[in-house]
Amino acid sequence: MKRYIKQIVVHSTATFDPKISQHYGFFHYVVERNGEIKKIHPETTVIRHIVEVDNEAIHVAYNGGRNKAGALGDTRTPVQEEALFNKLVALSVKYPAAKIIGHIELDATANCPGFNVKEWLKNYEPDINIAA
Numbered sequence: 001m002k003r004y005i006k007q008i009v010v011h012s013t014a015t016f017d018p019k020i021s022q023h024y025g026f027f028h029y030v031v032e033r034n035g036e037i038k039k040i041h042p043e044t045t046v047i048r049h050i051v052e053v054d055n056e057a058i059h060v061a062y063n064g065g066r067n068k069a070g071a072l073g074d075t076r077t078p079v080q081e082e083a084l085f086n087k088l089v090a091l092s093v094k095y096p097a098a099k100i101i102g103h104i105e106l107d108a109t110a111n112c113p114g115f116n117v118k119e120w121l122k123n124y125e126p127d128i129n130i131a132a
């Protein structure tokens with residue numbers, strides 16, 4: 001089924017232990033701490049995650065978002081941050097009508113992804129690394 005993507009929603013997996021992956025099913029992509037991007041579901045698949053937007057959303061998470069003490073927050077590594085940024089850019093090129101937003105912007109009670117997505121996108125400067 002062709003989907004009209006209007007939202008690219010940024011999440012964390014809300015886990016501390018990087019080996020824990022049982023929550024990956026909630027996302028289309030998960031960015032690992034080493035920058036590896038795991039494709040969990042095809043973009044054509046509707047994932048039940050945030051009922052108001054799921055039909056028109058792609059869900060992208062970074063692995064982490066919880067510290068040792070159990071508190072939620074930004075735990076991204078530099079390579080993870082860059083990989084997440086590049087993935088979001090690629091998705092926004094593919095879906096030009098889509099807005100990139102943090103989960104918390106759809107649900108104020110969700111402390112997810114643990115950072116302000118709009119501010120980050122505005123201020124982040126990726127290392128320009130052009131291969132070949």
Ligand SMILES: [Zn+2]
Binds near residue numbers: 012
């Ligand atoms: Zn979330």
